Amino acid sequence: MVNAPAVFPAWPGDAEVAVALTFDVDGEAPWLGEGPEYGQRLTLLSQGRFGPERGLGRVLDLLAELDIRATFYVPGHTADHHPDAVTAILAGGHEIGHHGYLHLGTDGLEADGQRAELEEGLAALGRHGVRPAGYRSPGWELTPETLAMLAGLGFSYDSSLMADDRPYWETSGTAPLLELPGHWSLCDWPYFGWTPYHGGLLADPAAVERIWLEEFESARQDNRAVTYTMHPEAIGRGYLLRMLRRVITGMLDRGRPWFATHAQIVALANEPAAGAASPAPVGPAG
Numbered sequence: 714m715v716n717a718p719a720v721f722p723a724w725p726g727d728a729e730v731a732v733a734l735t736f737d738v739d740g741e742a743p744w745l746g747e748g749p750e751y752g753q754r755l756t757l758l759s760q761g762r763f764g765p766e767r768g769l770g771r772v773l774d775l776l777a778e779l780d781i782r783a784t785f786y787v788p789g790h791t792a793d794h795h796p797d798a799v800t801a802i803l804a805g806g807h808e809i810g811h812h813g814y815l816h817l818g819t820d821g822l823e824a825d826g827q828r829a830e831l832e833e834g835l836a837a838l839g840r841h842g843v844r845p846a847g848y849r850s851p852g853w854e855l856t857p858e859t860l861a862m863l864a865g866l867g868f869s870y871d872s873s874l875m876a877d878d879r880p881y882w883e884t885s886g887t888a889p890l891l892e893l894p895g896h897w898s899l900c901d902w903p904y905f906g907w908t909p910y911h912g913g914l915l916a917d918p919a920a921v922e923r924i925w926l927e928e929f930e931s932a933r934q935d936n937r938a939v940t941y942t943m944h945p946e947a948i949g950r951g952y953l954l955r956m957l958r959r960v961i962t963g964m965l966d967r968g969r970p971w972f973a974t975h976a977q978i979v980a981l982a983n984e985p986a987a988g989a990a991s992p993a994p995v996g997p998a999g
């Protein structure tokens with residue numbers, strides 16, 4: 714199936730490119746979701762806890778200093794066990810999206826389990842008064858079952874798939890759903906995430922800075938939206954937050970970015986043409 718890219722009017726102001734900085738506040742959930750024995754691994758769990766308890770504050774301070782709004786995808790478990798993190802994100806004027814409850818990969822669950830992750834995540838965020846419009850699947854594994862459930866649960870967009878580097882229309886159940894694609898190369902985790910069991914690269918931040926700014930330049934030339942994905946437990950380390958600051962100021966030096974939440978970008982997308990998620994192409998993409 715060919716997915717139709719979304720059509721946008723001009724970005725606000727005289728911006729050339731829409732930049733979505735997004736942060737997945739995973740906390741301990743991914744590890745606890747691996748199995749009950751992980752509940753005994755204090756070091757691994759503490760590595761996750763660094764995200765909401767230490768890294769997040771640094772991220773929020775930087776965004777406040779630069780007057781940037783961002784989107785934070787928060788598992789229900791994080792919201793339940795780190796309520797101050799949710800409060801701080803909301804106090805900064807940022808958007809919160811859904812990221813499962815225990816960060817369980819949708820591909821490892823039957824349909825009932827997938828629905829439970831969605832509903833329990835909604836309930837946990839709801840306890841903070843948050844009704845998320847967007848969903849990002851844990852570990853970026855999205856199944857047809859979960860995709861089909863999203864619109865029926867009130868979601869208007871997803872940020873899990875990668876079939877284009879422009880926002881594009883998907884179908885969830887019978888309703889259109891805007892896809893805001895990310896990519897592993899634009900995520901901090903493959904470069905900087907590391908565990909004794911899953912490995913990692915521990916890459917040179919200068920190399921990642923170049924890659925991310927080159928992608929910004931490409932998006933600027935295309936006048937498209939671009940999503941960067943980060944994790945406070947990784948990007949919130951001191952040396953990496955310095956990289957993030959250089960990336961943002963580098964964007965400001967190179968062009969005219971509009972730093973936007975995912976919801977702000979979605980609000981600008983024109984309604985999809987009839988059958989837009991079918992092979993029928995629609996107009997130039999923004």
Ligand SMILES: [Zn+2]
Pocket residue numbers: 737739812816851852
């Ligand atoms: Zn995650």
